[in-house]
Amino acid sequence: MKKITINTSPSYDVIIDDNILNTVNETILEYIEPCKICIITDSTVSSLYANKVKTSLKSSGFLVIKIVFPPGEHSKSLSTYSNILEAVADEGLTKTDCIIALGGGVVGDLAGFVASSYMRGIQYIQIPTTYLAALDSSIGGKTGINLLRGKNLVGTFWNPKLVLCDPTVFNTLPTIRRMDGIAEAIKCAVVTDKSLLGPIKNNSYTYVIERCVSIKKSIVEADQYEESLRQLLSFGHLIGHAIEKLSGYSVSHGHAIAAGMIYEARAAYKMGFTDTDISKDLETILRTLGFTPEVSYTVEELMKYVIMSKRIHKDTIDIVVPIEIGKCKLAKLNMYQLEEYIRVGKE
Ligand code: GLY
Secondary structure (H helix, E strand, O other), X not given: OEEEEEOOOOOEEEEEOOOHHHHHHHHHHOOOOOOEEEEEEEHHHHHHHHHHHHHHHHOOXXXXXXXXXOOOHHHOOHHHHHHHHHHHHHOOOOOOOEEEEEEOHHHHHHHHHHHHXXXXXXXXXXXXXXXXXXXXXXXXXXEEEEEOOEEEEEEEEOOOOEEEEOHHHXXXXXXXXXXXXXXXXXXXXXHHOHHHHHHHHOOOXXXXXXXXXXXXXXXXXXXXXXXXXXHHHHOOHHHHHHHHHHOOOOOOHHHHHHHHHHHHHHHHHHOOOOOOOXXXXXXXXXXXXXXXXXXXXXXXXXXXXXXXXXXXXOOEEEEEEEEEXXXXXXXXXXXXXXXXXXXXXXX
């Protein structure tokens, strides 16, 4: 069992342990009093794990309800969000009750946003069931939904009360979802720690999760609200989110981020922000792991979504510049340079 405390405001523990889902009641009781718990999940995860969690919590006196929505990025919408809020209210959840986000990144972002806004905020627990959610999105308190004009354009920072991660659940993950996690782990390796590449390739899930959570801990403790340093974790996401949106979310997050990282590395080099072009090495690593990092969209198409980035402040944007694999820095671009950056990043 590994416990990592994230010392943000408020602080919370991340507990990583094989089969922790079997004793979820005992662990949660150490953090909250018996109350009404609303499990928010998607239909795929519901059929795999919701009953186990529900039964365990009920045995310790929690009153448990469940709200289920269809799986996939399309559910991160205003309409699903409002349906869940109405259902939560119909179930009579009060300010002292609790939400559990049981699932991957979509579930965590959506349920977290519900928790942050219902009655101006109630406590929630993240139980990530995907590799990506375990090593990245369940940590750091970002919540949100998509708008037609782009990904994650509405949301809040709302830290969970607790994050419980059971690495044995990744055994049921389809390859495409496993690769979402691998792409985010590669991002972490490129940004801060090259030595992660070996364990990522060997599918050493527990080690990779513990290391990525520790890296994210140090970053969000220094910059909880993404005003500077935390933007390093967005490497590959400026282009990656545009690709996801342009494809109508038919390109998975992992493939989009893989393509985005290569694109952004090449663009930063060609703009002269770094002496090293890591894009070729990165492409080799990603192709070896099964990614097909192609960008079939035009500069104009990409720009339409890039300009919606939350990272644009006063007509400037911080881009992530790889100095080498394992070390990145931020650099500022004005809007003319941003267009140039998107143009030169294209092969
Ligand atoms: N996923 C990047 C972050 O949480 O900042």
